[in-house]
Amino acid sequence: NAGVMQNPRHLVRRRGQEARLRCSPMKGHSHVYWYRQLPEEGLKFMVYLQKENIIDESGMPKERFSAEFPKEGPSILRIQQVVRGDSAAYFCASSPPVGAGEQFFGPGTRLTVL
Amino acid sequence: AQKITQTQPGMFVQEKEAVTLDCTYDTSDPSYGLFWYKQPSSGEMIFLIYQGSYDQQNATEGRYSLNFQKARKSANLVISASQLGDSAMYFCAMREGDRTGANNLFFGTGTRLTVIP
Numbered sequence: 001n002a003g004v005m006q007n008p009r010h011l012v013r014r015r016g017q018e019a020r021l022r023c024s025p026m027k028g029h030s031h032v033y034w035y036r037q038l039p040e041e042g043l044k045f046m047v048y049l050q051k052e053n054i055i056d057e058s059g060m061p062k063e064r065f066s067a068e069f070p071k072e073g074p075s076i077l078r079i080q081q082v083v084r085g086d087s088a089a090y091f092c093a094s095s096p097p098v099g100a101g102e103q104f105f106g107p108g109t110r111l112t113v114l
Numbered sequence: 115a116q117k118i119t120q121t122q123p124g125m126f127v128q129e130k131e132a133v134t135l136d137c138t139y140d141t142s143d144p145s146y147g148l149f150w151y152k153q154p155s156s157g158e159m160i161f162l163i164y165q166g167s168y169d170q171q172n173a174t175e176g177r178y179s180l181n182f183q184k185a186r187k188s189a190n191l192v193i194s195a196s197q198l199g200d201s202a203m204y205f206c207a208m209r210e211g212d213r214t215g216a217n218n219l220f221f222g223t224g225t226r227l228t229v230i231p
Contacts, residue, residue, distance in 0.1 A: 033218060042118075042205055042221035043159070056218060091159060093219075101147050101209050101217050105159035 002027065004094050004106035005074075012112045019079040019086070021109045025094030032075045033103060034060075034067060037089040049075060082113045117141065118206050120222035127196045128230050134181070135191040135225045137206030147209040148189040149219065150180065154202040162204075165189060193227075201229045 005024040013019050025032050030050055035043040045059040049069035060067065064082075069075040079086055089110050093103035119138045127133035139148065150162040165173045165180045173180040181190040193200055203226050207219040 031217065035219075035221075042223045043207075043219070045218035045220070048218050059218065089157065093159075095217065102149060102161055102164050103217075103219060104161060105151070107156075107158045110157070 004029075004092055004104055006090075006092050006106035006109050008109060009107060010110050010112070012114060013082050014114050015083055016081050019082050019111055019113075021077040021079075021090050021092075021111070023075040023077070023092030023094075023106055025075070025092075026096075026104055028096055029094035029104075030097050031095045032069050033093045033095075034075075034077050035091045035093065037091060037108075039088075043091060046077075079111075082111075084113050087111055087113045116222075117210075117220040118208055118222035120206055120225050122225045123223075124226045124228070126228050126230055127193075127200075129198060130195055132192060132194045133196055133227065135193070135204050135206075135227065137189045137191065137222060139187050139189060139206075139208050141187075141208065141210050143210045145210075145212040148180070148182070149207040149209070150178070150189075150191045151205045151207060152200075152202045153205060153224070159205075163191070196229045198229050198231060201227060203227075 032049045034046040037043045047060045047067045048056040064080045066078045089108045091108045092106045095103045146167045148165045152160045163173050163175045163178045165182045172182050177194045179192045203224045205224045206222045
């Protein structure tokens with residue numbers, strides 16, 4: 001049973017470009033979460049999605065950031081017009097529909113904005 | 115107020131000894147879950163152990179145990195018989211509410227554990 005998949009693992013963008021980060025949850029998991037980790041800090045929640053629905057986006061900046069989890073395909077975190085402050089590790093996690101709510105994390109995407 | 119507080123930025127432990135990593139939490143919700151994750155230098159987040167607020171017994175998973183003191187709002191991680199491979203960052207996290215509610219996790223700032231041979 002494959003774990004949570006994220007790609008790319010590393011992404012370099014210049015200021016003003018768009019970044020697209022992909023996440024495929026574990027098989028059977030219907031809940032997807034995105035977190036951001038700045039260097040030497042803990043993870044900060046951004047958005048929680050179920051298939052075709054955004055459940056909670058309270059941690060996501062209102063501008064330039066968007067997320068989706070379509071009926072088919074991976075979840076996408078999109079950052080438009082990236083700035084240097086967007087440089088961070090972005091983690092996706094998934095959890096099953098039942099259970100204690102433990103979240104299983106992907107390996108992360110390290111975004112560097114030049 | 116911080117929902118999760120980890121007051122130890124760094125800890126050292128001798129190989130084969132036990133070590134306790136501190137975590138305190140703040141919530142007014144009677145239902146919550148507490149988690150510990152390990153983040154080695156390679157960067158991935160590895161789930162270690164879970165404790166529910168209504169669980170009567172402390173959680174254990176192999177060499178990991180969670181010292182849950184509800185009245186003190188603490189959820190310390192105990193690693194027994196430390197191994198060199200335990201060297202990593204350790205994060206405490208909390209989910210507020212029961213499983214059917216919003217399930218985002220609040221993370222602490224982490225503790226960097228170094229195991230000395």
